[in-house]
Amino acid sequence: MGFYFKDDFIYVPARETHAYNLCALKDCELVAFPATEFIRLAQSDKTLNNNFLSHLLRALSRCREKSLALGQKTARERVATFLVSMAERIGAPFSNGALLDLPMSRRDIGDNIGLTIETVSRQMTELRNAGLVSTSGRSQVKILDLAALKQEAGHLSGLS
Numbered sequence: 001m002g003f004y005f006k007d008d009f010i011y012v013p014a015r016e017t018h019a020y021n022l023c024a025l026k027d028c029e030l031v032a033f034p035a036t037e038f039i040r041l042a043q044s045d046k047t048l049n050n051n052f053l054s055h056l057l058r059a060l061s062r063c064r065e066k067s068l069a070l071g072q073k074t075a076r077e078r079v080a081t082f083l084v085s086m087a088e089r090i091g092a093p094f095s096n097g098a099l100l101d102l103p104m105s106r107r108d109i110g111d112n113i114g115l116t117i118e119t120v121s122r123q124m125t126e127l128r129n130a131g132l133v134s135t136s137g138r139s140q141v142k143i144l145d146l147a148a149l150k151q152e153a154g155h156l157s158g159l160s
Helices: 035-044 046-072 075-090 106-113 117-129 146-152
Strands: 092-094 097-101 133-136 140-143
Touching (some): 075 117
16 A cells, blocks of 8 residues: 655554554554544644644645556656655655665565556666666665656656
8 A cells, every 4th residue: 555654654444353454664663542542632732733734644645646646657657756755755865866775675666556566677777777766786776866757757847
């Protein structure tokens, strides 16, 4: 369904036992709490409420972008969209781009964006050949021109 990182909220509606699985790709710490109690607390704390709302709006934006990608974008646009999203979430900015240390495999990426591992690898090669990214090993990605990659992803300039 998605990849979550430090400071992300994960809401799992527990309708049935074992209806959902979470799988950590790296060692992590989780804090679990009932949503109803958290929402009650957030309603009484304006700062907490604003931070929570901000997190929810970013998550909703990612879901909307992913739905668009799965329904309308080409394989290259999907991979570019994924890399732009990762740059915004976990990238270390540099020059005109970002450095990424992706914790997930190409298979995980493909599963997430509706592509096979072979297609993800082929598209990464094409983005490398276009001079938009460079890679090192299986997890290091350097986005060389984030603005150009956003265009490749189908983002309109001047809009977020």
